[in-house]
Amino acid sequence: MNFPILSVITFTPLVGAVLVLLIPRKNEDAIRRLSIIVSFVPLILAFIVYATVWRNPGEMHFVEEYHWIPTLDVYYRMGVDGISAPMVLLTALLSTLSFFYSAFTIKDRVKEYYFLFLLLEMGMFGVFVSLDFIFFYVFWEIGLVPMYLLIGVWGGERRIYAAIKFFLYTLAGSVAMLLAILGVYFQTGTFSILEAAAAHPFAGNFPLAALAFWGFFLGFAIKVPSFPFHTWLPDAHTEAPTCGSVILAGVLLKLGAYGFIRIVLPMFPQVFSWYAYNVPIIPILAVISIVYGALVCMAQWDLKRLIAYSSVSHMGYVMLGLSAAAASLVQRGDPEGLLTSAVMALNGASLQMFTHGIITGGLFFLVGIIYERAHTRDLKAFGGLASKVPYYYGIMMVTGFASLGLPGLAGFWSELFVFRGTFYIIPIFACIGVAGVVFTAAYILWKIVQYVFLGEFDQAKWDQATHHAKLTDMTWWEKVTMWPLVAVMVLVGFYPTIVVALLNGANTALLKGL
Amino acid sequence: MLLPQLLLVLGAFVVFGADLIWRDRNWLPYLALLGLAVALGATLYLLLGVDLPGEPILGGMLAVDSFALFFQIVAVLTGGLVILSAVDYMQERTPYRAEFYSLLLIACLAITLVAAGTDLVMIYIAIELLSITSYILTGYLREDRKSTEAAIKYFLYGAMASAAMLYGMSLLYGVTGATSLGAIAASLGAADASLRWLVFPALVFVLAGFGFKIAAVPFHQWSPDAYEGAPTPITAFLSVGSKAAGFAVLVRVLITALPDFRLDWVAVLSAISMATMTVGNLVALTQRNIKRMLAYSSIAHAGYILIGLVCWDLGRSAGRFTGINGVLIYLLAYLFTNLGAFVVVIAFEQATGSNRIEDYAGLARSSPALAGAMLVFLFSLTGIPGTGGFIGKLFVFGAAIQVQFYALAIVGIINSVIAAFYYLNVVRYMFFETGPGEAPALNPSPALKVTLAVTTVMTLVVGLYVQPFIELVQGAARLLSG
Numbered sequence: 001m002n003f004p005i006l007s008v009i010t011f012t013p014l015v016g017a018v019l020v021l022l023i024p025r026k027n028e029d030a031i032r033r034l035s036i037i038v039s040f041v042p043l044i045l046a047f048i049v050y051a052t053v054w055r056n057p058g059e060m061h062f063v064e065e066y067h068w069i070p071t072l073d074v075y076y077r078m079g080v081d082g083i084s085a086p087m088v089l090l091t092a093l094l095s096t097l098s099f100f101y102s103a104f105t106i107k108d109r110v111k112e113y114y115f116l117f118l119l120l121e122m123g124m125f126g127v128f129v130s131l132d133f134i135f136f137y138v139f140w141e142i143g144l145v146p147m148y149l150l151i152g153v154w155g156g157e158r159r160i161y162a163a164i165k166f167f168l169y170t171l172a173g174s175v176a177m178l179l180a181i182l183g184v185y186f187q188t189g190t191f192s193i194l195e196a197a198a199a200h201p202f203a204g205n206f207p208l209a210a211l212a213f214w215g216f217f218l219g220f221a222i223k224v225p226s227f228p229f230h231t232w233l234p235d236a237h238t239e240a241p242t243c244g245s246v247i248l249a250g251v252l253l254k255l256g257a258y259g260f261i262r263i264v265l266p267m268f269p270q271v272f273s274w275y276a277y278n279v280p281i282i283p284i285l286a287v288i289s290i291v292y293g294a295l296v297c298m299a300q301w302d303l304k305r306l307i308a309y310s311s312v313s314h315m316g317y318v319m320l321g322l323s324a325a326a327a328s329l330v331q332r333g334d335p336e337g338l339l340t341s342a343v344m345a346l347n348g349a350s351l352q353m354f355t356h357g358i359i360t361g362g363l364f365f366l367v368g369i370i371y372e373r374a375h376t377r378d379l380k381a382f383g384g385l386a387s388k389v390p391y392y393y394g395i396m397m398v399t400g401f402a403s404l405g406l407p408g409l410a411g412f413w414s415e416l417f418v419f420r421g422t423f424y425i426i427p428i429f430a431c432i433g434v435a436g437v438v439f440t441a442a443y444i445l446w447k448i449v450q451y452v453f454l455g456e457f458d459q460a461k462w463d464q465a466t467h468h469a470k471l472t473d474m475t476w477w478e479k480v481t482m483w484p485l486v487a488v489m490v491l492v493g494f495y496p497t498i499v500v501a502l503l504n505g506a507n508t509a510l511l512k513g514l
Numbered sequence: 515m516l517l518p519q520l521l522l523v524l525g526a527f528v529v530f531g532a533d534l535i536w537r538d539r540n541w542l543p544y545l546a547l548l549g550l551a552v553a554l555g556a557t558l559y560l561l562l563g564v565d566l567p568g569e570p571i572l573g574g575m576l577a578v579d580s581f582a583l584f585f586q587i588v589a590v591l592t593g594g595l596v597i598l599s600a601v602d603y604m605q606e607r608t609p610y611r612a613e614f615y616s617l618l619l620i621a622c623l624a625i626t627l628v629a630a631g632t633d634l635v636m637i638y639i640a641i642e643l644l645s646i647t648s649y650i651l652t653g654y655l656r657e658d659r660k661s662t663e664a665a666i667k668y669f670l671y672g673a674m675a676s677a678a679m680l681y682g683m684s685l686l687y688g689v690t691g692a693t694s695l696g697a698i699a700a701s702l703g704a705a706d707a708s709l710r711w712l713v714f715p716a717l718v719f720v721l722a723g724f725g726f727k728i729a730a731v732p733f734h735q736w737s738p739d740a741y742e743g744a745p746t747p748i749t750a751f752l753s754v755g756s757k758a759a760g761f762a763v764l765v766r767v768l769i770t771a772l773p774d775f776r777l778d779w780v781a782v783l784s785a786i787s788m789a790t791m792t793v794g795n796l797v798a799l800t801q802r803n804i805k806r807m808l809a810y811s812s813i814a815h816a817g818y819i820l821i822g823l824v825c826w827d828l829g830r831s832a833g834r835f836t837g838i839n840g841v842l843i844y845l846l847a848y849l850f851t852n853l854g855a856f857v858v859v860i861a862f863e864q865a866t867g868s869n870r871i872e873d874y875a876g877l878a879r880s881s882p883a884l885a886g887a888m889l890v891f892l893f894s895l896t897g898i899p900g901t902g903g904f905i906g907k908l909f910v911f912g913a914a915i916q917v918q919f920y921a922l923a924i925v926g927i928i929n930s931v932i933a934a935f936y937y938l939n940v941v942r943y944m945f946f947e948t949g950p951g952e953a954p955a956l957n958p959s960p961a962l963k964v965t966l967a968v969t970t971v972m973t974l975v976v977g978l979y980v981q982p983f984i985e986l987v988q989g990a991a992r993l994l995s996g
Contacts, residue, residue: 069982072835072908112882134908136901145898148938152946153878160946164938171896171934175927178908182835182915182923 005049006062006078009042010125012093017118020111021343024066028110032103035114040054042125044178046092050085050502052276057082057505060194067165068135073191077131077172077187082506083350087128087254087497089119090357094250094483095121097455098243103367104152105372113154116146117243128258133181137174140255144170147244155242162232162239169232173222179214183208184267186461197266198513206271213271216264217282223256226282226319227289230312237308242368245304250361254353257318261350261510265322267513268426270330276426277327282457286323291432298447306366306447307360310403313436317418319351324422325507329514331425338425339511346507347500352414354499355402355492360412362399362485366392367414367488369478370452372437374466379447381465384457389473391452395482401487403435404444410492413500500509515573517576518586522623525549526616533612543601543961545613547866550594550622551894557586570632574694577632579767584842584990585629585762588849592755593622595853595969599651600743600747601961606864607655607745614654618751625755627763632770634683634693637763639728642893645672650753652744664743671736672726680722685716686771695771696870704772714778720767727760728816731790738797741809746863750856753812754849761841765823769838771853774824784824784922789815791929798936803869804859807936811895812852814933818910819844821922825913833914842987843909847894847902847976854969855891858884861958863967871940876949881956885944887970894973895932902976922963 016038025029028100036239053061060079070075080088099117106113123143137440144167153161185191187201202209222229233253237245265272275281293313298304328342369392371377386393402409405416415437422430492499533539563584570577597618604611624644630635649672653665671781687693689709690701702713712799741749744766768779794814801807822840861884862877863869878885896903907930914923931987976983 067979069984069986071981102751109879112878138904141899141904145893149941149945152942160942163946164935164942167938168931168934172931174932179915179920179923179927181910186916187913324926 006129009045009218012041013121017115020115025111036099039099043092043096046089047169050089053085064312072133075132078129079131084128086354091251093123094361097481100120100213102243104477120146127255131193137467147207149239150244155239159239162235165232166236173219177219179213183212209271213268218258220259224315234308238305245364246361250357255351272326273329276323277330283323286316287429287432290436294436297443301379307363314501317352317436318349321345321418324425328425341421341424342511343508344417348417348504355410355414358488359402362365366396374469379451381388384455386453388471390472398442404441408493410489413496518553518922522555526619528874529616543597550590554590568719568979572882575633575636576630580990582630586626589622589625596747596751598961598965599857602959617647632695634769651748660743664740668736668740673721682716682719698771724764729813730758730786730816731793734813738806738809742805746860748851754852758845774839787817787820788925804871822910825917833923836917838991839912840909840913840985844906847906850969851891851971857965858888865956874943875947877944889893896934896937898978902973905980963978
């Protein structure tokens with residue numbers, strides 16, 4: 001028997017959470033240190049997993065399978081391939097950085113904070129490595145609870161409203177998914193995600209397949225979130241504590257997108273392609289998310305809310321890439337070209353999941369950093385900060401440019417791949433979606449760069465808006481938090497293969513299997 | 515074969531007797547617990563160590579089958595946890611405690627008899643025994659006007675319901691000439707049946723009586739008032755024990771006596787199930803008293819459990835999500851969860867004298883352990899994975915999908931989302947709101963702490979390691995479907 005590396009990754013945070021419970025409340029520093037140390041275990045193991053999967057990304061690695069509830073056919077099944085390995089790494093990286101950053105910023109109820117955050121980390125890992133529906137579902141929902149409490153306890157002014165909205169929206173989606181899971185089980189006789197997908201449940205019965213498809217769709221689209229299910233997101237992201245927003249935008253949104261790639265696309269290729277090509281509901285929603293999300297960003301005056309809406313827009317690229325991959329299945333034409341483009345679109349979508357996690361995670365950290373000083377996020381209160389906080393300005397520029405897709409930074413490649421794939425398969429949606437890129441550049445340059453950093457610094461305005469807050473540049477811990485993210489943005493920007501090799505292997509295998 | 519029941523009677527009398535000769539009454543609850551523990555031992559011995567008789571005993575009155583034994587376990591566990599949670603509560607409120615504990619033991623006895631009854635006469639008597647002890651226990655705090663009011667309402671509704679049930683039973687007897695469930699089924703199955711049309715009204719009347727016990731809409735009106743007024747440990751008992759008894763008899767009567775009328779009762783019960791879930795949850799949304807909120811929530815849960823019964827899978831039991839398993843596992847998970855929630859309510863009431871949800875503000879800060887346990891119970895009631903409540907919902911929704919009753923499943927999940935709102939409302943007060951000033955830490959008594967620990971751990975165990983419990987309920991359900 002091999003070393004159960006995935007179980008260790010998933011459950012180390014749980015062990016850490018239990019240990020945190022045992023440390024006396026007064027001993028806050030010990031709790032912080034312990035959590036950070038514990039979070040390094042999955043981080044290091046995630047690198048090992050990543051390197052191993054690199055060799056053969058199209059297959060499942062480190063598979064573990066034990067009985068869990070034998071009477072119900074429920075197994076404890078885990079495995080990673082080229083799609084999930086980058087996600088595991090992303091989760092581990094953002095969690096460790098969040099723990100580190102929180103150690104300096106969270107002063108209230110430290111014990112509960114780290115306990116919940118560790119549980120959340122376990123839930124996220126669990127979703128990415130599960131290969132059994134019930135197991136998957138358990139982690140999916142377990143992650144919901146700590147995030148709900150994190151928003152509700154440590155959040156901003158409207159935290160209670162945002163927390164309950166987040167919980168109810170996601171719960172509504174997940175229970176719909178649960179029914180779909182049960183439906184698939186009674187059709188295929190297995191809860192194994194891979195076996196059920198291979199069996200193509202309800203293949204001959206379009207109405208039932210569509211019903212199950214929409215069940216999953218609801219669960220995942222609310223999480224992504226795709227227009228019109230996105231309204232929980234601006235509230236939750238804006239009100240959550242800084243690291244809560246980082247994890248929400250960086251990882252939790254990806255759970256939905258991951259569900260589409262891992263479950264919906266392989267399991268319901270016919271239905272998905274029907275709604276992606278013949279009745280193109282899903283690409284329509286995707287481009288609405290892209291364009292509408294970006295336009296709403298331009299109208300925001302709250303910096304955090306702006307970045308929250310930018311997630312709606314950026315996750316739309318993921319949905320667009322997915323739709324293109326699905327649409328390629330029913331299109332007539334050169335099969336070679338279609339497959340290449342479909343793989344390209346799917347690579348773009350899954351790369352966007354990774355890069356958006358890194359970039360938006362970084363942006364939310366940066367918002368948190370300025371909020372710590374100014375205690376306001378009102379764009380009108382800022383202006384001319386470039387001269388006052390040059391270091392912060394530099395980091396924000398890099399991250400912002402990565403977000404708008406500047407070549408040489410990570411965001412460029414995912415958008416390029418998505419549009420390259422989509423143009424070949426469903427060109428009309430690519431044309432509309434590209435407008436989003438322009439708007440993105442507009443709100444990043446105009447709203448963030450210009451309003452916050454450029455111009456003359458007006459001390460009187462600043463004092464009035466922030467009640468004489470002291471404006472200092474980034475501290476050492478803030479730099480330590482941001483540098484790994486900036487490094488990844490530049491690394492992936494110059495050498496995208498480091499991620500794309502994995503994604504490409506897995507996505508090619510996936511699409512060839514359909 | 516009747517050893518557990520005899521032990522319960524004995525326990526009740528010993529508690530009475532000890533009250534007369536013993537000055538120190540603080541030991542009475544533990545004596546009653548001892549009685550329950552011995553009864554539990556006897557039940558487990560019957561379940562594991564003895565070949566059970568295939569036929570009902572005592573002239574066809576009582577079945578000693580694994581189904582009955584399952585409910586004996588449920589009854590004894592409920593009784594034990596309720597007694598533990600009542601120790602301090604009753605000590606402060608009434609000097610007459612011996613009668614309280616003996617009556618509780620007799621109520622547990624009544625549950626075991628209800629679950630075992632295989633004859634309409636026996637069932638009626640057992641239900642009456644349970645009802646009458648419940649009325650007394652509800653009104654036990656004579657000085658408390660709410661308690662008295664609750665008992666009166668409970669009694670009036672109960673009397674009506676039991677009259678209707680008796681009428682229905684007499685109709686069944688008139689049609690079939692038999693009172694034993696097996697004989698009724700045989701007689702109804704026989705070809706000649708000019709009076710068969712009477713079975714449907716009989717069914718409706720009988721369901722009124724059973725529906726009263728499980729607090730299903732429209733027979734639920736008694737429960738919010740009774741739950742709010744009753745001493746809180748008794749509220750816990752009514753919401754779990756009494757409901758379990760109702761489901762036991764419902765399942766046994768419908769499946770062993772009226773399988774041929776399955777279409778009739780499935781139609782009636784699915785309507786009742788949807789109405790119960792929806793009404794219970796919608797009204798619970800507006801409650802500000804936590805006991806009333808839990809009362810309506812308990813109505814709603816009866817609706818979910820009914821899904822399992824409605825989706826009882828005739829013939830196609832090859833599937834693994836058979837509805838009856840769902841009913842039983844749901845009841846088991848609900849037992850620990852709901853009792854646990856009430857234990858928190860008791861601890862809070864003991865310390866602050868309040869049952870208002872607003873007053874829970876800041877509980878997470880002052881008593882994190884108590885708030886944490888409540889969190890587990892509330893999420894279990896919501897049906898979040900990792901807790902017993904999820905397993906229960908998984909089973910009943912699974913059963914509904916299996917027999918393709920999609921409408922029931924969809925109404926069920928919509929209701930789960932509605933329900934999340936009011937459960938989370940309590941979480942919101944405990945964790946997100948801060949109370950007025952620094953709330954003092956609550957310090958529950960040792961007995962409450964034990965109860966709390968047991969219920970929390972069991973709620974999580976049923977959620978995470980459910981296999982042994984599934985095997986237990988499969989054994990219990992096999993007999994009925996086979």
